[in-house]
Amino acid sequence: MYSAAVNVTVNTDAEGGPRAGTADRLVEATRDLLWERGYTGTSPRAIQQRAGAGQGSMYHHFAGKPELALAAITRTAGELRARADGLLSGPGTAVERVTAYLRRERDVLRGCPIGRLTQDPDVMADPVLRAPVEQTLGWLRGRLAEVLAEGRANGELPPSVDPSVTAATVVAVLQGGYVLARAAGDTDPFDQAVTGLITLLARPRPA
Template sequence: MVGGVERSSDTKDRLIEGTRQLLWDRGYVGTSPTAILRRSGVGQGSMYHHFRGKSDLVLAAERRSAELMQAQVREVFSGEGTGLQRIVAYLLLQRDVLRGCSVGRLAGDPEIVADDELRAPVRETFAVLNRCLSEAVAEAQAAGELDARLRPEETAAALAAVIQGGYALARAEQSTEPFDRAIHGALDLLGVPADDRVPVGARSS
């Protein structure tokens, strides 16, 4: 019986992860039930055994992407270093630039943004990011690392926009260079010396 539960749990997990990867690459419309079953490697009927339908499974997959991104954000901003150092560390994280952000790409999906429930994980994730960034900006200001005239929440929003916009520019050019330029431009605006920057090379999520 325990073994059966484990197999059921494994099937559900594979469905969620397979759907998460499809959403990342194809969006809501491209994530068909057939594609989900093929990507997940599970038998026909498994999806409806564990989920009410496609929308229910998509929401579970979104929540997983949101949880992963939020955990990554919290890990960086709860780590060692000054407020500015943590901001720099987040901007220079290893990322799969040409694939884009698994959460950010959902914000451009018409089916997801039109549904309050499906949009919620995206909204909540960016709220976590903005809060962590704004707190780090305020901390850096208090330590004299950043201009006291900066408004923490607005600066945080601008930095988040640089990352998401950088993804779009990189995908348009099919090159990581536009993303790198956007990140280093943000670091220039923050007054971060070149010697204090970690090299921005190949990225993986």
């Protein structure tokens, strides 16, 4: 079994930066590769090459591929959560904050680094690797539901808009928007999906 904690030399440089320690560089390389190629498509060799580390070095810092993946996924999940919370807990009305989150700048054609893991059977089959994926997306739906509930409470949104249900719709539009954009090789479908949702959400209530 491998644990969530990773031994990383204390390092004042930014994570993964040019002067980062070897362990950090390995984690950053793994993050990139998981995002691009998924778990199955990512080999230890490829990680080592991208990190500029040797075989022995990698296995000194990490027990193997699953442990490295866990470190990578955990770090990515933390960042995703922090950025989402920054916008959803920021200034503005409820609908404005949800809109800001939907419209925030994204690397659309690369897709969601957490959502994509959902398609990786080896990740989903391993409870340890799966947990951060499940938790992150679960948290996001919950946080969005809170904001939507605010909006309903203060009359921005009609009573027909169930917060939990609508939160699922919002996250689904993002995750699905990535799929459409990648299929089309173009960010347009993503932007359209988001625009369509915002239009439906912001439509003035029936008098």
